[in-house]
Amino acid sequence: MANVIGKSIVIDGEISGDEDLVVQGTVKGKIMLKESLLVESSGTVEADIQTQNVEISGAVTGDIQAFSKVEIKSDGRVVGNIKAPRILIADGAKFKGNVDMDR
Amino acid sequence: MADTNTIVGQTILIKGNLQGDEDLTVQGRIEGSVHLSKTLIVEPTGVVKAEVSVCNAIISGIMVGNVNATESVELAETGRMIGDIRAPRVIITEGARFKGQVDMGDVASNRESPVRAVVAKPARFEPARKASATAARPTPVPARPAPARAEPKPEPHIEKKELVDEEGASKKKIVVRKRR
Numbered sequence: 001m002a003n004v005i006g007k008s009i010v011i012d013g014e015i016s017g018d019e020d021l022v023v024q025g026t027v028k029g030k031i032m033l034k035e036s037l038l039v040e041s042s043g044t045v046e047a048d049i050q051t052q053n054v055e056i057s058g059a060v061t062g063d064i065q066a067f068s069k070v071e072i073k074s075d076g077r078v079v080g081n082i083k084a085p086r087i088l089i090a091d092g093a094k095f096k097g098n099v100d101m102d103r
Numbered sequence: 104m105a106d107t108n109t110i111v112g113q114t115i116l117i118k119g120n121l122q123g124d125e126d127l128t129v130q131g132r133i134e135g136s137v138h139l140s141k142t143l144i145v146e147p148t149g150v151v152k153a154e155v156s157v158c159n160a161i162i163s164g165i166m167v168g169n170v171n172a173t174e175s176v177e178l179a180e181t182g183r184m185i186g187d188i189r190a191p192r193v194i195i196t197e198g199a200r201f202k203g204q205v206d207m208g209d210v211a212s213n214r215e216s217p218v219r220a221v222v223a224k225p226a227r228f229e230p231a232r233k234a235s236a237t238a239a240r241p242t243p244v245p246a247r248p249a250p251a252r253a254e255p256k257p258e259p260h261i262e263k264k265e266l267v268d269e270e271g272a273s274k275k276k277i278v279v280r281k282r283r
Contacts, residue, residue, distance in 0.1 A: 002110060002112075003111065003112040004110050005109055006108065007110035008123045009121065009122070010122045011117060011119060011120070011121045012120040012121075013118045013120055013121070015118075016115070016118075016167075017112065017114040017115035017116060017131065019112050019113070019114050019115065020117065025109070025123065083264035087156070
């Protein structure tokens with residue numbers, strides 16, 4: 001059920017799927033999911049992301065496109081453009097890029 | 104150290120290179136390459152089309168590609184594999200399907216080696232091991248002294264060959280060593 005990319009794992013390429021994904025390690029390339037992506041505080045994503053929801057406590061470099069929600073938690077760091085109908089940036093989060101909340 | 108276990112779920116497809124220092128369970132699909140210092144587990148729903156180098160591999164699903172394991176490769180009864188296996192221990196369970204080559208390294212010595220090599224490492228046993236070095240050639244490391252010990256022996260052979268013809272002498276030296 002739980003899809004976890006563990007701390008010591010480095011993926012260089014493309015991940016796609018229909019279920020939730022938790023990233024504790026490193027992913028470079030592209031992530032396309034029909035469900036939620038959760039980047040934990042130990043996680044590093046250098047990839048373009050296309051998912052339903054994104055929740056970021058770690059570091060993300062790349063463009064994010066979510067069909068419902070992007071949430072950058074207080075320890076999250078994001079560099080890239082975000083496109084989603086709902087975008088939440090918590091106090092303490094670091095973000096550099098464009099925000100597009102158009103439908 | 105890393106008690107987390109990475110799981111690639113049933114609907115997940117990873118294309119590219121994957122590397123890490125923890126166990127990886129594949130229920131979905133991986134295409135590309137996998138390098139792990141721990142165990143790769145391909146579950147019955149899992150499909151791996153990749154060059155794999157790991158410590159251990161347990162394959163209950165589909166594996167297409169070459170598997171290089173430093174310890175063991177186990178093909179479980181639901182496992183299907185096309186590709187070559189290189190590992191000191193290879194287990195193919197009844198029911199498994201496999202097409203490819205198996206290379207277990209030095210076949211003559213490997214049966215005894217993994218256990219004895221570890222046990223025999225303390226220095227006290229060294230003299231005994233040298234005596235029986237040819238019988239229990241456990242790891243590549245003890246195998247290296249063998250050519251050095253063999254060097255004095257080829258000398259008489261080389262002398263004979265030099266008598267036969269001088270030109271071929273250098274080539275024949277190599278041939279002699281290879282035979283040893």
